[in-house]
Amino acid sequence: MNELLKNIVWNMSEVIPEERAGMLGQRGCVLWLTGLSGSGKSTIARALEKSLIQEKRLAYVLDGDNMRHGLNKDLGFTEKDRNENIRRIIEVSNLFADCGVICISAFISPFRAIREQAKQIIGPDRFFEIYLSTSLKICEQRDPKGLYKRARRGDIQSFTGIDSPYESPDHPDLRMDTETLSVDECVEPILSMLSAYQKK
Protein backbone atom coordinates (compact mmCIF):
# COMPACT_ATOMS: atom_id res chain seq x y z
CA MET A 1 0.00 0.00 0.00
CA ASN A 2 2.89 2.31 0.74
CA GLU A 3 3.95 2.26 -2.87
CA LEU A 4 0.49 2.97 -4.15
CA LEU A 5 0.09 5.85 -1.77
CA LYS A 6 3.47 7.24 -2.81
CA ASN A 7 2.40 7.01 -6.42
CA ILE A 8 -0.74 9.01 -5.77
CA VAL A 9 1.15 11.69 -3.85
CA TRP A 10 3.66 12.05 -6.69
CA ASN A 11 2.23 14.87 -8.69
CA MET A 12 3.41 16.28 -11.99
CA SER A 13 5.14 19.56 -11.24
CA GLU A 14 4.99 21.24 -14.61
CA VAL A 15 7.21 24.18 -15.45
CA ILE A 16 4.89 26.90 -16.67
CA PRO A 17 6.03 28.85 -19.76
CA GLU A 18 6.31 32.06 -17.72
CA GLU A 19 8.86 30.47 -15.35
CA ARG A 20 10.89 29.38 -18.33
CA ALA A 21 10.70 32.80 -19.99
CA GLY A 22 11.59 34.50 -16.70
CA MET A 23 14.62 32.29 -16.22
CA LEU A 24 15.83 32.75 -19.80
CA GLY A 25 14.88 36.42 -20.11
CA GLN A 26 13.20 35.74 -23.43
CA ARG A 27 10.15 34.10 -24.96
CA GLY A 28 10.51 31.25 -27.39
CA CYS A 29 9.44 31.73 -30.98
CA VAL A 30 10.11 30.54 -34.51
CA LEU A 31 11.64 32.70 -37.21
CA TRP A 32 10.70 30.89 -40.38
CA LEU A 33 12.96 31.82 -43.32
CA THR A 34 11.46 30.90 -46.68
CA GLY A 35 12.76 31.53 -50.19
CA LEU A 36 14.39 29.90 -53.19
CA SER A 37 17.56 27.84 -52.99
CA GLY A 38 20.40 30.39 -53.06
CA SER A 39 18.26 33.25 -51.70
CA GLY A 40 20.47 33.49 -48.60
CA LYS A 41 18.39 31.66 -45.98
CA SER A 42 21.21 29.71 -44.31
CA THR A 43 23.65 32.62 -44.42
CA ILE A 44 21.18 34.99 -42.78
CA ALA A 45 20.10 32.30 -40.31
CA ARG A 46 23.69 31.74 -39.16
CA ALA A 47 24.50 35.46 -38.97
CA LEU A 48 21.30 36.06 -37.01
CA GLU A 49 22.08 33.21 -34.62
CA LYS A 50 25.55 34.63 -34.03
CA SER A 51 24.18 38.12 -33.30
CA LEU A 52 21.58 36.76 -30.90
CA ILE A 53 24.06 34.60 -28.98
CA GLN A 54 26.33 37.64 -28.64
CA GLU A 55 23.35 39.56 -27.24
CA LYS A 56 22.89 36.69 -24.73
CA ARG A 57 19.73 35.49 -26.42
CA LEU A 58 19.44 31.77 -26.98
CA ALA A 59 18.92 31.02 -30.65
CA TYR A 60 19.29 27.83 -32.63
CA VAL A 61 19.26 27.21 -36.37
CA LEU A 62 17.43 24.33 -37.99
CA ASP A 63 18.35 23.88 -41.62
CA GLY A 64 19.05 21.20 -44.18
CA ASP A 65 22.47 20.58 -42.65
CA ASN A 66 21.31 19.39 -39.27
CA MET A 67 17.93 17.99 -40.32
CA ARG A 68 18.70 16.01 -43.46
CA HIS A 69 21.71 14.29 -41.86
CA GLY A 70 19.98 13.33 -38.64
CA LEU A 71 16.27 13.26 -37.94
CA ASN A 72 15.27 13.22 -41.60
CA LYS A 73 18.00 11.05 -43.06
CA ASP A 74 15.44 8.34 -43.82
CA LEU A 75 13.63 10.66 -46.23
CA GLY A 76 14.23 11.18 -49.93
CA PHE A 77 12.87 13.83 -52.27
CA THR A 78 9.55 12.38 -53.43
CA GLU A 79 6.54 14.61 -52.81
CA LYS A 80 5.51 12.43 -49.88
CA ASP A 81 8.99 12.55 -48.35
CA ARG A 82 9.28 16.32 -48.82
CA ASN A 83 5.98 16.80 -47.02
CA GLU A 84 7.09 14.54 -44.18
CA ASN A 85 10.45 16.36 -44.07
CA ILE A 86 8.77 19.70 -43.51
CA ARG A 87 6.14 18.27 -41.14
CA ARG A 88 8.90 17.02 -38.82
CA ILE A 89 10.72 20.34 -39.06
CA ILE A 90 7.56 22.16 -37.98
CA GLU A 91 7.14 19.85 -34.97
CA VAL A 92 10.78 20.19 -33.91
CA SER A 93 10.62 23.98 -34.31
CA ASN A 94 7.57 23.92 -32.05
CA LEU A 95 9.45 21.95 -29.36
CA PHE A 96 12.31 24.47 -29.43
CA ALA A 97 9.88 27.38 -29.08
CA ASP A 98 8.25 25.57 -26.14
CA CYS A 99 11.68 25.24 -24.57
CA GLY A 100 12.08 29.04 -24.77
CA VAL A 101 14.54 29.08 -27.67
CA ILE A 102 14.45 31.50 -30.60
CA CYS A 103 14.33 28.85 -33.29
CA ILE A 104 15.52 29.95 -36.73
CA SER A 105 14.15 27.52 -39.31
CA ALA A 106 15.61 28.01 -42.77
CA PHE A 107 13.91 25.94 -45.46
CA ILE A 108 12.69 26.63 -49.01
CA SER A 109 9.16 25.57 -47.90
CA PRO A 110 7.67 26.62 -51.25
CA PHE A 111 3.98 26.01 -50.54
CA ARG A 112 1.63 28.42 -48.79
CA ALA A 113 -0.39 25.58 -47.29
CA ILE A 114 2.59 24.07 -45.46
CA ARG A 115 3.72 27.46 -44.12
CA GLU A 116 0.18 28.08 -42.93
CA GLN A 117 0.28 24.68 -41.21
CA ALA A 118 3.54 25.68 -39.52
CA LYS A 119 1.89 28.87 -38.26
CA GLN A 120 -1.08 26.97 -36.86
CA ILE A 121 0.95 24.23 -35.15
CA ILE A 122 3.53 26.61 -33.68
CA GLY A 123 0.98 29.28 -32.83
CA PRO A 124 0.36 32.50 -34.83
CA ASP A 125 1.58 34.69 -31.94
CA ARG A 126 5.06 33.20 -31.92
CA PHE A 127 5.54 32.36 -35.60
CA PHE A 128 7.24 34.86 -37.89
CA GLU A 129 7.40 34.37 -41.63
CA ILE A 130 10.46 35.98 -43.18
CA TYR A 131 10.47 35.93 -46.93
CA LEU A 132 13.75 36.16 -48.82
CA SER A 133 12.44 37.42 -52.13
CA THR A 134 15.71 37.22 -54.07
CA SER A 135 14.83 36.59 -57.71
CA LEU A 136 15.27 33.28 -59.46
CA LYS A 137 17.72 34.96 -61.86
CA ILE A 138 20.06 35.94 -59.03
CA CYS A 139 19.65 32.66 -57.15
CA GLU A 140 20.46 30.73 -60.30
CA GLN A 141 23.52 32.91 -60.96
CA ARG A 142 24.77 32.22 -57.42
CA ASP A 143 23.90 28.50 -57.53
CA PRO A 144 26.05 27.87 -54.42
CA LYS A 145 25.52 24.11 -54.45
CA GLY A 146 25.30 23.67 -58.23
CA LEU A 147 21.70 22.50 -57.85
CA TYR A 148 20.19 24.78 -60.48
CA LYS A 149 22.66 23.48 -63.04
CA ARG A 150 21.69 19.93 -62.19
CA ALA A 151 17.98 20.79 -62.30
CA ARG A 152 18.36 22.47 -65.71
CA ARG A 153 20.12 19.35 -66.99
CA GLY A 154 17.21 17.28 -65.66
CA ASP A 155 19.32 15.46 -63.07
CA ILE A 156 17.05 16.75 -60.27
CA GLN A 157 13.28 16.58 -60.64
CA SER A 158 10.71 18.96 -59.13
CA PHE A 159 13.30 21.58 -58.23
CA THR A 160 11.71 24.72 -56.81
CA GLY A 161 11.87 27.58 -59.31
CA ILE A 162 12.68 25.31 -62.26
CA ASP A 163 10.01 22.64 -62.61
CA SER A 164 8.20 23.12 -59.32
CA PRO A 165 6.54 26.37 -58.20
CA TYR A 166 7.49 28.69 -55.37
CA GLU A 167 4.37 30.27 -53.87
CA SER A 168 5.35 33.69 -52.51
CA PRO A 169 3.96 34.64 -49.09
CA ASP A 170 1.08 37.10 -49.33
CA HIS A 171 1.67 38.78 -45.99
CA PRO A 172 5.09 37.86 -44.62
CA ASP A 173 6.18 39.50 -41.36
CA LEU A 174 9.30 40.63 -43.19
CA ARG A 175 10.36 40.57 -46.81
CA MET A 176 13.90 41.19 -48.02
CA ASP A 177 15.89 40.81 -51.19
CA THR A 178 19.50 39.73 -50.71
CA GLU A 179 20.38 41.02 -54.17
CA THR A 180 20.39 44.56 -52.87
CA LEU A 181 20.82 44.10 -49.10
CA SER A 182 23.93 43.04 -47.21
CA VAL A 183 23.79 40.35 -44.51
CA ASP A 184 23.77 43.00 -41.77
CA GLU A 185 20.98 44.88 -43.53
CA CYS A 186 18.91 41.68 -43.46
CA VAL A 187 19.72 40.76 -39.86
CA GLU A 188 18.91 44.19 -38.44
CA PRO A 189 15.15 44.33 -39.18
CA ILE A 190 14.78 40.76 -37.89
CA LEU A 191 16.45 41.79 -34.61
CA SER A 192 14.12 44.81 -34.37
CA MET A 193 11.04 42.69 -34.95
CA LEU A 194 12.24 40.21 -32.33
CA SER A 195 12.89 42.99 -29.87
CA ALA A 196 9.32 44.22 -30.26
CA TYR A 197 8.01 40.67 -29.72
CA GLN A 198 10.09 40.22 -26.57
CA LYS A 199 8.69 43.45 -25.09
CA LYS A 200 5.05 42.51 -25.78
Add this chain to the structure above:
Amino acid sequence: MNELLKNIVWNMSEVIPEERAGMLGQRGCVLWLTGLSGSGKSTIARALEKSLIQEKRLAYVLDGDNMRHGLNKDLGFTEKDRNENIRRIIEVSNLFADCGVICISAFISPFRAIREQAKQIIGPDRFFEIYLSTSLKICEQRDPKGLYKRARRGDIQSFTGIDSPYESPDHPDLRMDTETLSVDECVEPILSMLSAYQKK
Protein backbone atom coordinates in the same frame (compact mmCIF):
# COMPACT_ATOMS: atom_id res chain seq x y z
CA MET B 1 28.96 40.67 -60.89
CA ASN B 2 28.15 42.62 -57.78
CA GLU B 3 25.74 39.93 -56.61
CA LEU B 4 28.16 37.11 -57.23
CA LEU B 5 30.89 38.93 -55.39
CA LYS B 6 28.55 39.56 -52.47
CA ASN B 7 27.69 35.89 -52.41
CA ILE B 8 31.33 34.89 -52.17
CA VAL B 9 32.01 37.37 -49.38
CA TRP B 10 29.04 36.06 -47.38
CA ASN B 11 30.64 33.55 -45.10
CA MET B 12 28.97 31.19 -42.67
CA SER B 13 29.56 32.59 -39.19
CA GLU B 14 29.00 29.51 -37.06
CA VAL B 15 28.37 29.79 -33.35
CA ILE B 16 30.94 27.57 -31.70
CA PRO B 17 29.67 25.38 -28.83
CA GLU B 18 31.89 27.24 -26.32
CA GLU B 19 30.20 30.57 -27.14
CA ARG B 20 26.84 28.93 -26.60
CA ALA B 21 27.91 27.32 -23.30
CA GLY B 22 29.46 30.59 -22.14
CA MET B 23 26.29 32.52 -22.89
CA LEU B 24 24.05 29.95 -21.17
CA GLY B 25 26.39 29.15 -18.30
CA GLN B 26 25.95 25.45 -18.93
CA ARG B 27 26.84 22.69 -21.34
CA GLY B 28 24.15 20.79 -23.16
CA CYS B 29 23.66 17.10 -22.42
CA VAL B 30 21.06 14.35 -22.42
CA LEU B 31 19.76 12.68 -19.28
CA TRP B 32 18.24 9.47 -20.59
CA LEU B 33 15.70 7.98 -18.19
CA THR B 34 14.98 4.33 -18.90
CA GLY B 35 12.77 1.86 -17.04
CA LEU B 36 9.43 0.04 -17.10
CA SER B 37 6.12 1.78 -17.60
CA GLY B 38 5.14 3.06 -14.14
CA SER B 39 8.73 3.16 -12.83
CA GLY B 40 8.49 6.92 -12.34
CA LYS B 41 10.32 8.29 -15.40
CA SER B 42 7.95 11.12 -16.28
CA THR B 43 7.42 12.13 -12.65
CA ILE B 44 11.15 12.32 -11.99
CA ALA B 45 11.76 14.03 -15.34
CA ARG B 46 9.22 16.78 -14.54
CA ALA B 47 10.49 17.27 -10.97
CA LEU B 48 14.07 17.43 -12.23
CA GLU B 49 13.14 19.95 -14.92
CA LYS B 50 11.41 22.11 -12.31
CA SER B 51 14.45 22.02 -9.99
CA LEU B 52 16.81 22.90 -12.81
CA ILE B 53 14.69 25.82 -14.06
CA GLN B 54 14.57 27.15 -10.50
CA GLU B 55 18.38 26.91 -10.39
CA LYS B 56 18.43 28.93 -13.64
CA ARG B 57 19.54 25.98 -15.68
CA LEU B 58 17.75 25.41 -18.95
CA ALA B 59 16.20 21.96 -19.04
CA TYR B 60 13.53 20.46 -21.25
CA VAL B 61 11.66 17.18 -21.01
CA LEU B 62 10.98 14.94 -23.97
CA ASP B 63 8.49 12.20 -23.18
CA GLY B 64 5.55 10.37 -24.68
CA ASP B 65 3.31 13.37 -24.08
CA ASN B 66 5.09 15.80 -26.35
CA MET B 67 6.55 13.27 -28.82
CA ARG B 68 3.65 10.94 -29.55
CA HIS B 69 1.21 13.82 -30.11
CA GLY B 70 3.44 15.83 -32.39
CA LEU B 71 6.57 14.66 -34.18
CA ASN B 72 5.73 10.97 -33.87
CA LYS B 73 1.98 11.04 -34.27
CA ASP B 74 2.30 9.22 -37.59
CA LEU B 75 3.77 6.18 -35.81
CA GLY B 76 1.98 3.21 -34.28
CA PHE B 77 3.28 0.43 -32.06
CA THR B 78 4.63 -2.13 -34.50
CA GLU B 79 8.27 -3.08 -33.97
CA LYS B 80 9.26 -0.97 -36.97
CA ASP B 81 7.32 2.05 -35.71
CA ARG B 82 8.70 1.70 -32.17
CA ASN B 83 12.23 1.69 -33.56
CA GLU B 84 11.51 4.76 -35.66
CA ASN B 85 9.87 6.41 -32.65
CA ILE B 86 13.01 6.05 -30.56
CA ARG B 87 15.35 6.87 -33.46
CA ARG B 88 13.65 10.24 -33.87
CA ILE B 89 13.73 10.86 -30.12
CA ILE B 90 17.48 10.26 -30.12
CA GLU B 91 17.99 12.73 -32.97
CA VAL B 92 15.82 15.42 -31.34
CA SER B 93 17.61 14.89 -27.98
CA ASN B 94 20.87 15.42 -29.84
CA LEU B 95 19.65 18.71 -31.35
CA PHE B 96 18.63 19.98 -27.89
CA ALA B 97 22.04 19.06 -26.46
CA ASP B 98 23.68 20.89 -29.38
CA CYS B 99 21.58 23.92 -28.52
CA GLY B 100 23.01 23.86 -24.99
CA VAL B 101 19.90 22.50 -23.27
CA ILE B 102 19.87 19.84 -20.54
CA CYS B 103 17.53 17.48 -22.35
CA ILE B 104 15.68 15.01 -20.13
CA SER B 105 14.45 12.15 -22.30
CA ALA B 106 12.08 9.80 -20.49
CA PHE B 107 11.23 6.67 -22.46
CA ILE B 108 10.98 2.97 -21.62
CA SER B 109 13.65 2.27 -24.30
CA PRO B 110 13.84 -1.40 -23.31
CA PHE B 111 16.67 -2.55 -25.58
CA ARG B 112 20.39 -2.20 -24.86
CA ALA B 113 21.20 -1.79 -28.54
CA ILE B 114 18.99 1.27 -28.98
CA ARG B 115 20.33 2.92 -25.80
CA GLU B 116 23.85 2.26 -27.04
CA GLN B 117 22.87 3.87 -30.34
CA ALA B 118 21.58 6.90 -28.43
CA LYS B 119 24.92 7.15 -26.61
CA GLN B 120 26.88 7.00 -29.86
CA ILE B 121 24.74 9.50 -31.76
CA ILE B 122 24.54 11.99 -28.88
CA GLY B 123 28.16 11.46 -27.81
CA PRO B 124 29.30 9.36 -24.81
CA ASP B 125 30.67 12.42 -23.00
CA ARG B 126 27.29 14.14 -22.82
CA PHE B 127 24.95 11.17 -22.56
CA PHE B 128 23.87 9.93 -19.13
CA GLU B 129 21.91 6.74 -18.68
CA ILE B 130 19.67 6.83 -15.63
CA TYR B 131 18.03 3.54 -14.87
CA LEU B 132 14.82 3.44 -12.84
CA SER B 133 15.02 -0.11 -11.58
CA THR B 134 11.57 -0.22 -9.93
CA SER B 135 10.37 -3.84 -10.08
CA LEU B 136 7.69 -5.08 -12.42
CA LYS B 137 5.60 -6.04 -9.39
CA ILE B 138 5.49 -2.47 -8.12
CA CYS B 139 5.05 -0.93 -11.59
CA GLU B 140 2.15 -3.27 -12.25
CA GLN B 141 0.55 -2.42 -8.88
CA ARG B 142 0.80 1.29 -9.71
CA ASP B 143 -0.37 0.84 -13.32
CA PRO B 144 -0.98 4.61 -13.61
CA LYS B 145 -2.38 4.42 -17.14
CA GLY B 146 -4.06 1.02 -16.82
CA LEU B 147 -1.71 -0.35 -19.48
CA TYR B 148 -0.58 -3.44 -17.54
CA LYS B 149 -4.20 -4.47 -17.07
CA ARG B 150 -4.81 -4.12 -20.79
CA ALA B 151 -1.61 -6.01 -21.60
CA ARG B 152 -2.56 -8.87 -19.22
CA ARG B 153 -5.95 -9.07 -20.92
CA GLY B 154 -4.15 -9.27 -24.26
CA ASP B 155 -5.50 -5.96 -25.53
CA ILE B 156 -1.96 -4.62 -25.96
CA GLN B 157 0.69 -6.75 -27.64
CA SER B 158 4.44 -6.72 -26.99
CA PHE B 159 4.11 -4.74 -23.79
CA THR B 160 7.44 -4.31 -22.02
CA GLY B 161 7.62 -6.47 -18.90
CA ILE B 162 4.64 -8.62 -19.91
CA ASP B 163 5.25 -10.17 -23.32
CA SER B 164 8.27 -8.16 -24.40
CA PRO B 165 11.59 -8.05 -22.51
CA TYR B 166 13.21 -5.15 -20.67
CA GLU B 167 16.98 -5.37 -20.93
CA SER B 168 18.48 -3.77 -17.82
CA PRO B 169 21.45 -1.46 -18.32
CA ASP B 170 24.74 -3.11 -17.34
CA HIS B 171 26.54 0.07 -16.35
CA PRO B 172 24.07 2.93 -15.98
CA ASP B 173 25.42 6.27 -14.78
CA LEU B 174 22.79 6.16 -12.03
CA ARG B 175 20.38 3.50 -10.85
CA MET B 176 17.45 4.15 -8.55
CA ASP B 177 14.39 2.33 -7.33
CA THR B 178 11.32 4.49 -6.82
CA GLU B 179 9.78 1.85 -4.58
CA THR B 180 12.04 2.94 -1.74
CA LEU B 181 13.11 6.45 -2.79
CA SER B 182 11.03 9.64 -2.80
CA VAL B 183 11.00 11.97 -5.79
CA ASP B 184 13.46 14.31 -4.08
CA GLU B 185 15.74 11.39 -3.24
CA CYS B 186 15.82 10.52 -6.93
CA VAL B 187 16.31 14.07 -8.18
CA GLU B 188 19.17 14.87 -5.82
CA PRO B 189 21.81 12.41 -7.16
CA ILE B 190 20.93 13.43 -10.72
CA LEU B 191 21.56 17.09 -9.82
CA SER B 192 24.90 16.12 -8.21
CA MET B 193 25.97 14.17 -11.28
CA LEU B 194 24.99 17.10 -13.49
CA SER B 195 26.88 19.51 -11.30
CA ALA B 196 30.05 17.43 -11.68
CA TYR B 197 29.56 17.35 -15.47
CA GLN B 198 29.11 21.11 -15.65
CA LYS B 199 32.37 21.68 -13.77
CA LYS B 200 34.40 19.35 -16.00
